[in-house]
Amino acid sequence: MKRKLTIILAVLVAIAAVIVGVRIRFNEPLPKGSQDEQVKAILERSDCLVCHSQEPSLPFYAKLPVIGPMMDGHITAGYRFLDLGSELENADGMSEAALSKLEHAVTYSTMPIHEYRMIHWTSGLNKAEKELLSSWIVEKQSCEQMIQPIASRVEYDEAKAELGERMFNDTALSLDGTISCATCHVLEDGGADHEDERVSEGIYGLKGGVNAPTVYNAEYNLRQFWNGRAADLAEQAAGPITNPVEMGTQTLENVVERLMADKALVSEFAMLYPGEGLTGETLCHAIAEFERTLITPDSRFDRYLRGDESALSELEKKGWEEFQENSCAACHFGAALGGRNFEYVDVHGDYFADRDPAIEYNADDEGLKGFSLRDEDLHKFKVPILRNIDLTAPYFHDGSMQTLEDAVRAMAKYELGKKLSKGELESIVAFLHTLTGVNPHLAVSAQ
Numbered sequence: 101m102k103r104k105l106t107i108i109l110a111v112l113v114a115i116a117a118v119i120v121g122v123r124i125r126f127n128e129p130l131p132k133g134s135q136d137e138q139v140k141a142i143l144e145r146s147d148c149l150v151c152h153s154q155e156p157s158l159p160f161y162a163k164l165p166v167i168g169p170m171m172d173g174h175i176t177a178g179y180r181f182l183d184l185g186s187e188l189e190n191a192d193g194m195s196e197a198a199l200s201k202l203e204h205a206v207t208y209s210t211m212p213i214h215e216y217r218m219i220h221w222t223s224g225l226n227k228a229e230k231e232l233l234s235s236w237i238v239e240k241q242s243c244e245q246m247i248q249p250i251a252s253r254v255e256y257d258e259a260k261a262e263l264g265e266r267m268f269n270d271t272a273l274s275l276d277g278t279i280s281c282a283t284c285h286v287l288e289d290g291g292a293d294h295e296d297e298r299v300s301e302g303i304y305g306l307k308g309g310v311n312a313p314t315v316y317n318a319e320y321n322l323r324q325f326w327n328g329r330a331a332d333l334a335e336q337a338a339g340p341i342t343n344p345v346e347m348g349t350q351t352l353e354n355v356v357e358r359l360m361a362d363k364a365l366v367s368e369f370a371m372l373y374p375g376e377g378l379t380g381e382t383l384c385h386a387i388a389e390f391e392r393t394l395i396t397p398d399s400r401f402d403r404y405l406r407g408d409e410s411a412l413s414e415l416e417k418k419g420w421e422e423f424q425e426n427s428c429a430a431c432h433f434g435a436a437l438g439g440r441n442f443e444y445v446d447v448h449g450d451y452f453a454d455r456d457p458a459i460e461y462n463a464d465d466e467g468l469k470g471f472s473l474r475d476e477d478l479h480k481f482k483v484p485i486l487r488n489i490d491l492t493a494p495y496f497h498d499g500s501m502q503t504l505e506d507a508v509r510a511m512a513k514y515e516l517g518k519k520l521s522k523g524e525l526e527s528i529v530a531f532l533h534t535l536t537g538v539n540p541h542l543a544v545s546a547q
Contacts, residue, residue, distance in 0.1 A: 130228055139236050140188050147212060147223045151178030153185030161219075170215065177517065180447045193240060196322075197431065197441035200246045203237045204430040206230050246433040249402040250487065250537055254319065256392050260372055264390030267383060272362075273341055273355055275348025279303055281340065281387065284312045287541035290491025291316035291394065298459075298499030302346040309464035311499035316394045316539065317487045320436035326464070326481050326497045328442060329471040333388035338380070352380025359383070396487055396537030404534070412534055419531025422524050427516060437486035437535065442468045445479050445497070448517035451510075452479070459498055467497070488536050504529045 131141035143149065150156045151174055162171050187198040194202070205211040212223045225233070267273065268281040284293050284300035291314035293300045300312045310326050318324065324336035340346040341355055356378055360366055369378035369386075376382050401420075403411035412420065423429055434440045445451050445467070452461060463470060468477035481497050495501040501510055508528050512520045520528070536542075 128226060130232060135232070135236055135239075138232060142225070142229045142233065143184065143188065146225055146229070147216070149185055151175045151212075151216075152182050154179065154183060155185070167219075174213065174215065177447050180444045195441065196241075196246075196433070197443075199237050199240055200433040200441075201427075201430045202233065203246060204424070204427055206233050206237070208425060210427070247405070247429060247437060248435045249405045250317065250395055250397040250399070250435050252397050254392055254395055256389055257372075260386050260389040261393050262390075263368060263372060264386035264388065267387050268390055272359060273347055274303055275350050275354075276303055279347050281315075281337070284340070284346070285315045287315075287394075288543045290314055290488050290542070291318075292492040295493050298494055300346070302340075302343070303348045306345045308345050309462045310497050311494060313484060314488065314492050315391050316396050316542075317436040317439070317485050319392045319395065320434060320485065321439035321482065322441065323482065325471075327466075327468050327471045328482055333391050334381075334384045337384040337387040337391075341384075352383065356380055356383065394539060394541065396539045396542065399487070399535050399537040401531075401534040402537065413530070415527050415530045416534050417531075419527035419529070420534075422528050423531055426512065426518070426520070426524070426528070428511070428528070431483050431515075432486050438483045439485045441483050442477070442480045443483050443515075445481055446514050449514050451514050455498070455500055459500060465498065486532060486535055488542070490533050490536060491542075504532055508532075 128145075131138050131145075133141065150158070156175055156179075158171070161167050182198060182201050184198070184202075187194045206225065209224075217223060268285075271277050271280045271283075273280060279302055284302075285291050286294060289295065293312040297312075299308045299310060301307055313326065318333060318336075322328070324330035324333060325339065330336035330339055338352060342351060359378060366378050369376075369382055372386075373379075373382045400411045400416075404417075404420075423432075429437075431441060431443050432438045452465065466478055468480040468482075469475065471477075484495075489495075490504060493502060493504070495504070495507040496510075501507040505525060508525060509520060512518045
């Protein structure tokens with residue numbers, strides 16, 4: 101009997117200690133210092149860096165059976181999702197992607213995860229900390245909301261854009277005169293390749309290693325190509341022209357020399373680019389100027405963001421909410437809902453091991469590492485733009501997903517470690533269909 105009373109007393113003392121600890125933690129005053137210093141201190145004392153840093157400080161029980169392997173998995177996934185330690189040390193401040201993820205965690209109280217809270221009752225943010233973090237994030241963002249409507253128009257040089265459109269459609273850019281930019285970026289099909297093409301076919305019938313991304317709204321990309329190897333649209337334009345698989349083994353100078361036979365074209369470049377004329381640089385600039393016009397504003401979602409509640413159905417509104425709650429918006433942010441960051445395709449699980457074995461692993465599957473040459477960037481890819489996503493099947497860098505349902509289901513599995521319910525899948529896909537905007541080149545536009 102005495103032993104039972106001792107056990108009961110010990111349990112009650114432990115519970116009391118937890119309650120007192122929780123009350124102290126969630127009434128803890130804000131740390132002192134500048135706002136940046138306060139934010140760093142809050143994230144450190146809330147245990148965020150246990151899973152979101154390269155060298156976490158782990159408790160003794162991290163080596164215990166069951167708990168240890170579970171923590172290892174969470175730390176690996178957490179670090180791949182967000183390296184908060186490096187972000188806090190970044191002299192230029194947190195990236196857009198880090199701010200978006202942090203905003204989501206604060207808004208939806210998703211961190212720390214339930215398994216961590218079961219052991220660490222005092223982890224997490226109190227009300228004052230959430231308020232401070234929220235205001236700090238808004239201050240650091242380039243705009244008040246991470247997701248905004250597409251701009252109604254962009255500033256561009258109309259004459260150069262018209263010239264660039266002709267160059268975009270000119271097969272003379274390819275070595276054998278059969279391939280143009282428009283061959284793989286079909287404007288009437290959403291700016292990507294045809295729906296039955298997993299990867300594009302270039303010169304001499306050669307096949308590329310990745311799915312052609314849409315050129316619509318490409319102006320909003322942080323960098324161009326799946327692996328970010330081009331800094332802007334002009335640099336991107338040069339890529340396919342000089343790619344042996346796409347337009348042939350040639351230099352921009354070779355292409356310019358061929359185009360010089362067209363005297364009218366030479367005169368037009370001389371007029372629009374005084375002192376430069378037709379060069380490899382001006383050729384790519386003109387194409388880029390045209391591609392800048394390929395925005396797709398005024399989707400039903402844009403109208404909803406601007407306050408038109410009737411623009412979306414109840415199912416689509418539910419999908420928008422679930423898109424946010426399931427962390428989709430943490431990576432797909434900005435006006436184009438994507439293109440602003442690079443993320444691992446396999447935060448949870450082994451995407452490439454599970455992929456259809458008929459798709460052979462190739463250099464393009466290395467993702468950002470192929471450009472940065474850093475091992476830690478292996479399997480990181482630019483987050484695709486979701487605008488007009490219903491027009492650009494198949495999906496992913498390798499074109500392995502045939503339908504939106506396939507793509508959303510796979511994203512939940514490999515990015516979230518989650519299996520979506522039938523209802524969640526249906527509503528999120530319904531929401532994605534509201535993202536189609538208006539452009540003169542699009543055969544399908546928002547209704």
